[in-house]
């Protein structure tokens with residue numbers, strides 16, 4: 311992969327479109343790889359920075375930047391496991407040890423996990439709904455950027471996207487929510503096609 315790509319400067323002319331059969335093929339066959347099927351290697355520092363920069367180019371009405379990222383790599387994934395363990399025991403005090411250990415290991419399933427935090431400014435004239443949609447678009451951009459950079463990925467929420475203890479430990483403010491945890495790594499095995507919407511059931515013409 312080409313490294314050190316120059317970021318466009320403010321006002322630089324950019325292509326309005328860029329026909330790429332390869333990009334169309336990537337999107338046409340895009341598939342998530344379940345976190346349990348991820349392994350090393352994950353993106354290195356430079357590639358991850360590029361993936362996040364691309365993710366942050368999602369459409370954003372009135373440039374609110376209604377999102378931020380928290381990166382988990384290496385030992386931070388294990389440390390976050392301690393948070394997951396405590397939060398899970400508080401939710402399910404009767405859970406057996408095996409289940410607790412499984413919850414504790416969640417982030418160890420992939421070499422890199424990025425929490426995409428949706429950050430809504432309720433006083434901004436851009437509606438909350440649109441700010442939330444931007445955070446979703448950021449997650450999708452991240453999946454595509456990961457794939458185009460040679461890495462498998464999955465967008466996950468699971469219980470710890472909603473658990474107040476976990477959110478407090480992550481330092482989320484009242485106006486913030488987890489849009490998703492994007493797990494990234496290499497696929498242990500290739501994913502298979504899943505059912506897709508029947509286009510004639512979801513497309514009409516006005």
Ligand SMILES: Cc1cc2nc3c(=O)[nH]c(=O)nc-3n(C[C@H](O)[C@H](O)[C@H](O)COP(=O)(O)O)c2cc1C
Nearest residue numbers: 340341342343344464465466467468469489490504
């Ligand atoms: C907001 C959001 C949350 C999701 N949370 C989970 C999850 O917690 N666990 C899971 O297995 N899949 C979750 N998914 C679904 C997967 O990311 C993935 O889309 C799904 O497995 C289908 O694969 P595909 O992306 O190849 O279509 C979530 C998707 C979205 C958009």
